[in-house]
Amino acid sequence: MPDVRTSDHDDVALAAPVAMVSLNPNAWTEPFWVAAGQHRLTVQRCLACGTVRHPPGPFCPRCRTQDSDWVDLSGRATLYSFTVIRHALAPPLRAYLPMVIAVVAPDEAPTARLVANLVEVAVGDVAIGMPLEVVWEDAGDGVAVFRFRPAAPALRRTKETSS
Amino acid sequence: MPDESGRLLRDRTAIVGVGATPFYRRGASAPQSTLELAGKAVLAALADAGLRPDDVDGFALYSGGGFDPALLAQTLGIPNVRFMATLTGGGGGAPGAVGLAAAGIVSGHADVVVSVMAMQQPGAARFGSVFGRKEPGAYAARPTPESDFIAHAGLMGPGQMFAILTQRHMYQYGTTRRHLAEVAISTRENARNRPSALMRSPLTEEDYFAARMISEPFCLFDYCLECDGAVAVVTTSAERARDLRQPPVYVTASAQGGAGDWGQAIMWMGMPDDTFASSGHRPVAKDLYRRAGLGPADVDVALLYDHFTGMVLMQLEDYGFCPIGESGPFVADGNIRYLGGSIPVNTHGGNLSDAYIIGFTHVVEAVEQLRGSAVNQVANAEVALVTGGPAPLPVSGLILKREATGA
């Protein structure tokens, strides 16, 4: 018996609509979303010990220092794990299937994993370990949402092997 | 060696009564209210014990119980409540609530403590989309600054979240969907002869692979049931237990909590690499066994919280029934089967096929196994393990025994 995930693996992954995004930031998370609105992916870093953390918060979990700054990330990342959503839990999401919800490890801060949708990829081509790059979608009012797509060289490899 | 904290609790209390309402498909318990379901389960558990509501002086709950505990005390006319506590978190606290009851009794706060969970999902209030709901009502999680980081990606259901952990387990250890199927199929086998079970028809591997995918790698049969009902457990001191109607089932050890770097777990996905594809139970399992003075080889029957098949696999590893990463081949060899398995798991049909009352049916099954009255009785069962979670902290575990050997 085939141990395959699904027969419809050629479907291109869709992302959750930005119209559903509503942010509830506090003083610690707001800088992330302000930078995101400028299409900059950032991570909070402890000024005492250099440990990065995500989600942003008031203490360094390693040394409990509060002083922190923000580091710009390149947007390059590796796929850590994922799920392919085939069943919408909310009616407005039915038009956006299949959706890939991914956990990604940014290259410069792999422990500060991010949750995001994957786009511009067939769901059957999604594989843990694949290199990714960030793409942005504006939601209006200075808000932007980050997604990831296969990094350019990987995209070429995918096309070669599927032809 | 058992540790000091284990000695304080070990076999000093016992479960003396269990009770439940019938289990209903989601929404079918109407027009009963959630409080009514809870009250019926409590009265049934007290009757089982040979106790009266007037004997109750404590409530030990988890995840809030699903109702207003003050209103339950008022409605049942409890004369004097001396202990009223709940574990924080969600289903991870299921067996921990009984440990909390034991702690309340041993510390002298109360004498007869009731633990109860009621589950009711009317209309659109489906528990499975709890983290995606913003409107007020049942099972709506309030959005937070932290949930912003997952909500924008449409991540809103526990099934989706645990699918991500399971996918990583497959990548790291070579676990396959066949292994997930064996958890679903073996659990269904255990439900087939149970009058209470909501899913009693046989489940084949062919059925499993023909089912629609929900959140890959999970298909329909990797998910627990959506249902209504209530389950209650009565705990009292070992001394008082010996004079009651049922043979006592001793609370040998309890542990709850987990590592801070597991934390919100599925709600942040930042767990360390070596515990990401785990159940989050490893620290709790270690505490539990040490406090009991027992190990996995001593456990006769394991009631493992089975909201999703993949998380049963990870608990088998974290509770030491097989090495880390080897749960797939372990179940494929038939080890968790009621018939012929080295460690029978979820002999009642679990959350997957009997009923999902946020894991509390597992405590009842452990009690029935140790009384010798289970539908699928494990011969000479002396020691039962019950778990709650994987979940955001706390997760919890309980070891129950037929004979008191401590103190």
Ligand SMILES: [Zn+2]
């Ligand atoms: Zn620090």
